[in-house]
Amino acid sequence: MLGFGGEQEAVSKVGLTAADLAAAKRREPAAVTRIYTAYAPALFRFFMAAVSDRHQAEDLTGTAFVSAIEGLPRFRGPVEALGGWLFQIARHDLYDFRRKQGRSRTEPLEENLSEATAATGGEDPEDLALDRLEHSRVLAAMRQLSADQREVLLLRMAGGLTAPEVAELLGKTTGAVKSLQFRGLASLARMLGLRSPEQPPERPYPSTDSDRLTSQEEEER
């Protein structure tokens, strides 16, 4: 897209321009709608895969988007960086949600809590949410991944972010993100029965237990 003066106008992966960003900062309805249309589906997928509850995912999507639009005047990056910024907000909202959910989960009496913990194996709310997705074989397999692998895959596949964007968002190196997504997908493939038995183990990290962190992953943390 050419702008005034023949300069190449930056366009994000989702087709937004710098003009859209500037207009959205002024809360122009058309620009806000364009940004919502561009990112809301990805945000919803990200939340849905994370919490496995449609209503909660919808609420989280709306809340994150409202926060984003209200905070948009403070966004100083180029339009290409908008996605990463939005998912940063989404990630924070998700953490808040999980914290509240965890808090409400520990409210019962101690004996009830012990029972509940024993029944669930002391797993986190995200894991419990994924349990409810019995109909989704793939998403159910996602819960077997480590939290880092799961988050990387969700940001890459649901959020549509690139490895460098995910790396910046998570404060990791791009190499670490690539490693996490490789291991996550390898584990997923194995759990889904997609890996042929004759395929070699993942050298030089031969652990087949996806939940157990490799030495490299421990370093990455």
Next chain:
Amino acid sequence: MSWPKPNKLHDELDALLDGRPVELTDELAPLAEAADELRVELAGLRLDPEVADRHLERVLHGSAPVVQLPVRGRASGWELRRRLVAVALAAALVLAPATIASAAALPGQAMYPFKLAIEQVRIASVQWSPPREAGERTRIAQERLEELNRLVELRMFNQIPAAVSALDRAVLDARAAVSEANREGQPVPGVAIALNAVTRAGRETLAMVAATALRLPEGTREAIRAAVAETQVVVPTDREIEGAGTPPTATPTPITGAEPAGGSETTSPPQQPSTTTSPPEPTQPPAPTTTEPQPTSPPTTTQSPPITEETTPPASSSGSGGDVGSGAAERAPAEVGQIPPTTLPAP
């Protein structure tokens, strides 16, 4: 059997996920398939259009669904009065003890700033009415005078210079307020009389202070003398009275000599020199020595309060003497020079 380096596999998988062309090797094929299944699964998660509309509405118009919470209705008249009383009571509980505690505070004491603050609040509360303001400012001038007397009594000499200045300033403010009330057509003769009494008593106190200062260490003495010499209202008025009967240069007392001089002697009635305001001063130099701060002008012509020049009434036959504590009403017209004659009480 050789395997590709892990980093190469990672890069190839990353390129595959980004949609860049990559040769699909046996190692990558199941991973790509898993990624496709995940992508398909995620693509099936669609946002309800109605929900999307609601979100947009919320962003654009801030009309998110609001849960009505029970709210307290408008306060009734009784409720409002009850709240006002509660607030007044709370304020009284806080302010009253502090006011009482600070009432007797003297300069240099911890509660004194609070006392001054309360005075300012009181002034602010009566500024809508010039007569009330004049009365309040006169009361404050009386308070300053009492403080000065108390400081002398307690021999708190270090605080006296500031107290002298405060007294002079308070009398000046009070006189201005009385003049303002007169200009507004709301004369306050009773206040003017009281202010005159304060002025005269202040003059006497200053004379006593100056006499006492002679026996003090040099630093304190000089500070007190400087403070007395810098007064603009209290002392000049005293000099005005004394100078009415005798030439200013003949004034023997340190107080009158220390005065910056009042220039309105020509409009003052002839009066007897004060005898009570002249403390013994064996070492006190004559008047010209104490007028050194203004060496270019003789004492009788240096400066005079501007209001005095404009409004000092003609000589009054009743004004006499500087005898403090007696005949305040009779001397009032001569001392509150800024009050127009028509507003002053009849001599």
